[in-house]
Amino acid sequence: MGQRVAMTGNIxxxxxxxxxxxxxxxxxxxxxxxxxxxQFSSFxxxxxxxxxxxxxxSEHSAMSACIGAAGAGGRVMTATSSQGLALMWEMLFIxxxxxLPIVLAMANRALSAPINIHGDTSDAMGARDSGWIQIFSxxxxxxxxxxxxxxxIAEHLDVRLPVMVGxxxxxxxxxxxxxxxxxxxxxxxxxxxxxxxRPLLDIQNxxxxxxxxxxxxxxxxxxxxxxxxxxxxxxxxxxARDFSDRFGREYGLFESYRLDDAEVAIVVLNSAAGTVKTVxxxxxxxxxxxxxLKPRIFRPFPADEIAAALSGVKAVCxxxxxxxxxxxxxxxxxxxxxxxxxSNPRPMMINKVFGxxxxxxxxxxxxxxxxxxxxxxxxxxxxxxAEYITVRN
Amino acid sequence: MSNLKNWKELTPGAVIEEAGNAAEYVxxxxxxxxxxxxxxxxxxxxxxxxxxxxxxxxxRDEKMTGFDYDHCKGCGVCADxxxxxxxxxxxxxxxx
Ligand code: SF4
Ligand code: SF4
Numbered sequence: 437m438g439q440r441v442a443m444t445g446n447i448x449x450x451x452x453x454x455x456x457x458x459x460x461x462x463x464x465x466x467x468x469x470x471x472x473x474x475q476f477s478s479f480x481x482x483x484x485x486x487x488x489x490x491x492x493x494s495e496h497s498a499m500s501a502c503i504g505a506a507g508a509g510g511r512v513m514t515a516t517s518s519q520g521l522a523l524m525w526e527m528l529f530i531x532x533x534x535x536l537p538i539v540l541a542m543a544n545r546a547l548s549a550p551i552n553i554h555g556d557t558s559d560a561m562g563a564r565d566s567g568w569i570q571i572f573s574x575x576x577x578x579x580x581x582x583x584x585x586x587x588x589i590a591e592h593l594d595v596r597l598p599v600m601v602g603x604x605x606x607x608x609x610x611x612x613x614x615x616x617x618x619x620x621x622x623x624x625x626x627x628x629x630x631x632x633x634r635p636l637l638d639i640q641n642x643x644x645x646x647x648x649x650x651x652x653x654x655x656x657x658x659x660x661x662x663x664x665x666x667x668x669x670x671x672x673x674x675x676a677r678d679f680s681d682r683f684g685r686e687y688g689l690f691e692s693y694r695l696d697d698a699e700v701a702i703v704v705l706n707s708a709a710g711t712v713k714t715v716x717x718x719x720x721x722x723x724x725x726x727x728x729l730k731p732r733i734f735r736p737f738p739a740d741e742i743a744a745a746l747s748g749v750k751a752v753c754x755x756x757x758x759x760x761x762x763x764x765x766x767x768x769x770x771x772x773x774x775x776x777x778x779s780n781p782r783p784m785m786i787n788k789v790f791g792x793x794x795x796x797x798x799x800x801x802x803x804x805x806x807x808x809x810x811x812x813x814x815x816x817x818x819x820x821x822a823e824y825i826t827v828r829n
Numbered sequence: 830m831s832n833l834k835n836w837k838e839l840t841p842g843a844v845i846e847e848a849g850n851a852a853e854y855v856x857x858x859x860x861x862x863x864x865x866x867x868x869x870x871x872x873x874x875x876x877x878x879x880x881x882x883x884x885x886x887x888x889r890d891e892k893m894t895g896f897d898y899d900h901c902k903g904c905g906v907c908a909d910x911x912x913x914x915x916x917x918x919x920x921x922x923x924x925x
Contacts, residue, residue, distance in 0.1 A: 535842035596841055634844050642848035649843050656836035657843045664841070 438618040438683070445576040445608040448615060449515070449541045449601075450475035452583040454485055455623035458539075459510035459630075462490035462501035466520035467553045468605035469543035473515055495520040499527035499538075506536035507645045509635025511587070514538065517605055518545035521559045525566070531598045532567025532661065534645055535633075537590030538598040540568075541583055543609035544706065544757075546793040554794020555605035557705055558758040560734075561767045567661055569599040569668050570735040572705045574691075577615040579603040581685055582732075584618075587627045588675045594667040596633060604707040604757075606794060618683060626682060665736045672733055689738040691730040692745055694720060698727025700809035701746065701783075703772055704755040705731055708790075708797050715802040726806050731768070739775040746772075747779040750813035753805050757791045765789060765822030784812050787822035795826045852900075856883070860903030862920040866895055870917035877907035877918060 443451070450472045453461070461480075465473040480489045490505075492498035495516055506512040516524065521542060531538050544560055546552040560570060571586060573579040579601065586599040603609060618626075634643060649657055669689065676687040693713050695701060702712050709730040719726040729745055746752055754773070756766020764770070765787035773785050788805060791797045805825070812818055840846055873893050878886040885901035887894050896907075908918040 533842065534844075634840065634842075634846070641846070644845035644848075645842070647843055647845050652833055653839070653843070656834070656839055657841075659836040660839065660841055663836075 438616040438622070440614060441617045442612050442614050443576060443617070444471065444610050444612050445579050445603045446471035446543065446610065447475055448576040448580040448617070449583055449603075450479070451617055452580045452623070453513055453541070454479045455618070455620050456511075456513065456584065456587055456627055457485045457624065458487050458513040460488045460490065460502070460505035460512045461514060462492050462498045462505065462512070463514045463516070464492045464495045464498045464520065465515070466495070466517050468545055468555070468609045469515045469517040469520075469541065471609070472541055472543070495523040496527060499524040499531065502538045503527060503531050503534065503536055506531070506538050507534060507635070508637045509632035511591075511630040512536075512538045513540070515541040515543075517543045518547055518553075518559045521563055522547060525563065528563055528566040528568060528598075530646070533657070535596040535661070535664065536598060537596050539583065539586045539590055540598065540600040541579075542600050542602045543605040544602045545605035552793040553605070555607045555609075555707070556757040556792050556794065557602065558792070560600065560602050561758040561760070563600065564735060564767065567597060567665070568735060569595075569597055569665070569672075569733070571599060571601045571733055572731060573601065573603040573608070574707055574709045574730065575615075576603070576608055576611075576613045577685070579608060580615065580617070581679065581683075581687065584623055584626060585672075585675050585679055585687070588678075589668065589672055591630060592671045592675075593633065595664050595671050597661070597664050597668060602706065607707045622682065626679070668736050669733075669738060687732060689731075689733045689741050690745070691728075691732060693728040693730065695727035695729055695745060695749070697725055699725040699750045699813055700806055701727040701729060701749045701752050702755055702802070702805060703729045703731065703746075703752060703768065705734070705757065705768070708755065708757060711797050711799060712802050715799055715806065719803075719806060724806065724810065734768075737771055737775070739771075742772060742775045743779045746776060746783055747781060749783045751809040752783045752785045753788055753809055754785060755788045755790055755805070759789045759792065769822060784816070784818055786812070786818055786820065788825045789822070790824070790826045797826055801826055855899045857899045857901055860898075860901060861923055862903045862905060863898065863923055864896055864901065864903070864905070864907050864918050865921050866893070867917045867919070870915055872912070872915055872917075874912065874915075876910045876912065880906050880910045882906065
């Protein structure tokens, strides 16, 4: 059995990396994920891992080094946040297109400008169409468990895609929580030995990575990437099953909280889900049938499963801790709404953009959202399709 | 495009398993001027050979023997670097 410890999300993630013991870790630390690399570099200095640490001169270079190391045949990890992920943007597509199973720990943070170091998911949403698998975590335990599972998902031969694992910057990255740290051996056994696929360092079989791919082949390779992303869904569930068999904690494509008979429901990522659960418990005690769908996997997007889970709900609010600035609503909203388009019955749906730049989401905000959803469920009318909340009006 | 592989037959990530197969990709069609060698004049100094950006100068037994027109792009570097007293390479317009 593992050990009960009190740790910040960052230290939990650094410990997962220590237990995974990747071959190469290239990074350019940035707030609020700095502590991950700071702690991990101590593990390297103390000889607790065999990892080659590459301190790069920028995140673009860090991801480039990760791509080179992964192409060479190494198990590769990194960590970043916000502007760091934004600076990696060009290279994210190259990691995915080259089908390199890099795992990235991400402490989600707002994007400049104005400059802000606190938690929202704008960084991850900017990378949502880069070909990376995206996993989100409510708390330190989930960030730790998800990172360990991410290695198996990324490296599965039906997938071979990079994976980013998010948690809220500061709210989770810097808060100390009680959680279970698994035994080193158990984690090593779970992730297993890495067998690279067509590595560059296999010098008996010289090969080329990253060739020019024009009208005659590019779309075929994109079609492969699409297939790999589709395959990821069942691989994610298979890895989660093995994880729960060994360690007892259950994971799926999303978490349904008191959703089975719910008439009103909220969809929200990351730590805000904890706040929503607290309100749901209170509402349930008053007889309100409230529920939550907390997405764990945003890429691949589990549209069919989401539709099945939300179809019977009367009114749903998708809450985005990021704004697409498309003058409609946040990035989760159109995808969730589209997933339910063919459902019968179909819930009425609204969107709230909240908590940008780390602005707190209070219990009263969530209660107000549920009250609005109850009115929509009763009247069948939506007053405001999408709007900002937790903002001074 | 019927003889090209479909998406299921290709290596993932566009990895090329065969070393050096760029030679199969014929690029000489870009050329508007072609280098022509005057074998009488050539002193086999091989300056053209080390200067050609497309390794399109063919050397056998340390002797310059001509050009690989499948890959020569007609840039004229070889003609330019050939020693002034020798001038064994002339650039002639394609299609003439
Ligand atoms: S013209 Fe240019 S490409 Fe052709 S042989 Fe001369 S140097 Fe090489
Ligand atoms: S540079 Fe001129 S002289 Fe020298 S090998 Fe080439 S063609 Fe011959």
